[in-house]
Amino acid sequence: MGSRPRCCSVECDAATTQETTQERRTEMSTFTLDDLRELLRRADEHADLDGDIANTQFVELGYDSLAVLEIASEIQRRFGVVVPDDAVLAMPTPAKAVEFINALFARCGA
Numbered sequence: 001m002g003s004r005p006r007c008c009s010v011e012c013d014a015a016t017t018q019e020t021t022q023e024r025r026t027e028m029s030t031f032t033l034d035d036l037r038e039l040l041r042r043a044d045e046h047a048d049l050d051g052d053i054a055n056t057q058f059v060e061l062g063y064d065s066l067a068v069l070e071i072a073s074e075i076q077r078r079f080g081v082v083v084p085d086d087a088v089l090a091m092p093t094p095a096k097a098v099e100f101i102n103a104l105f106a107r108c109g110a
Contacts, residue, residue, distance in 0.1 A: 031101040036094050039071045054095040068097070075101060081108055
């Protein structure tokens with residue numbers, strides 16, 4: 001693990017887990033607003049996420065910072081990019097979250 005940037009992997013020992021993480025990143029080279037909507041709906045299936053939500057504050061959509069942290073954790077599990085806890089401050093809206101996640105993917109060579 002020493003040569004791989006921390007942003008690019010979830011710490012693990014099993015080679016198969018590393019391969020699976022790389023496959024997930026290969027499949028997902030761009031994170032979209034629709035991908036985020038899917039995660040948001042999983043967190044709250046009753047949320048109104050139809051329409052243009054890109055620049056609406058998460059708080060106005062009914063998601064507090066803890067919910068955004070949970071979504072960031074799910075992104076980390078699914079795609080193997082480390083999303084720091086303080087990233088919540090950089091992701092006040094869905095558009096900013098998508099931009100932030102795609103920047104992580106680019107840095108990690110997803």
